[in-house]
Amino acid sequence: MTDPGRHLVVGRLRKPHGLKGEMSLFPITDQPDEVFTPGRSLWVMDLEGQVIAGPYEIERSRGYHREWLVKFRGLQERVDLDPLRGQFLAAPAGELAPPADGEVYLHELEGFAVRKQDGTALGVVTGYYELPSGFTLEVQGPKREFMLPFRKEFVVEVDREQRRMVVELPDGLVDE
Numbered sequence: 335m336t337d338p339g340r341h342l343v344v345g346r347l348r349k350p351h352g353l354k355g356e357m358s359l360f361p362i363t364d365q366p367d368e369v370f371t372p373g374r375s376l377w378v379m380d381l382e383g384q385v386i387a388g389p390y391e392i393e394r395s396r397g398y399h400r401e402w403l404v405k406f407r408g409l410q411e412r413v414d415l416d417p418l419r420g421q422f423l424a425a426p427a428g429e430l431a432p433p434a435d436g437e438v439y440l441h442e443l444e445g446f447a448v449r450k451q452d453g454t455a456l457g458v459v460t461g462y463y464e465l466p467s468g469f470t471l472e473v474q475g476p477k478r479e480f481m482l483p484f485r486k487e488f489v490v491e492v493d494r495e496q497r498r499m500v501v502e503l504p505d506g507l508v509d510e
Contacts, residue, residue: 341377341385341424342439344369348401350415356403357415359423369425370395370402379422386421438494440469447498448473448482451490456501456508480508 345366348358363369370392377388390406409415433439438446446459448471457475462484469484482488482501491500 340427341379342427342430342441343379343422344376344425344430345402345423347378347418347421347423349419350412351398351403354405355410355415356405357409357418358398358401358403360401362422363430365431366397366402369430370404374425374429376423376425378418379424381422385424387418433494436492438492442494442497443471443484445497446492447496449498449500451500451502456503459499475508482507 344363345359345361348360350356351358359370361370372392372394375389375391377385378390380386390409393405393407395402395404440462443459443462448456448459450456455476457473457479459471460474460479461472463470463472463481467483471482471484473480473482482503488501488503489499490502493499
């Protein structure tokens with residue numbers, strides 16, 4: 335197995351599709367047409383973030399409703415595809431477009447300083463959770479930790495280079 339170096343998750347494999355060796359996947363990228371192009375090699379990762387297989391080269395791909403169908407070179411049979419169910423696909427970070435201004439990869443958020451618009455320090459991001467309502471950040475403040483919904487109405491600015499975010503919080507979310 336070749337080591338992909340630093341890699342980022344780009345999709346979650348779902349199940350084999352049809353009889354032509356295709357696999358359905360749910361994209362975890364906002365540019366699936368660029369990521370799942372023929373010729374690109376991807377690695378399979380488990381829930382712990384460990385590379386467990388690959389690289390697999392994409393032979394063909396196409397959008398299919400809210401998912402994508404991909405065919406990996408050399409994987410023809412259902413018995414080859416079944417063990418991949420529920421696993422994640424990852425691409426080398428250097429092959430992906432960097433986030434645009436004001437965007438950040440989720441794994442980068444830990445350690446970001448959180449401040450109010452007036453400059454008051456609120457704490458540091460120590461974790462994040464994917465909840466039904468969306469992503470929520472765990473922030474360790476000076477007195478206690480609190481949960482911050484990672485939503486546009488609360489997160490005003492994200493500065494990737496300075497590793498900080500500016501927020502506007504609803505009354506009562508943080509005791510000052």
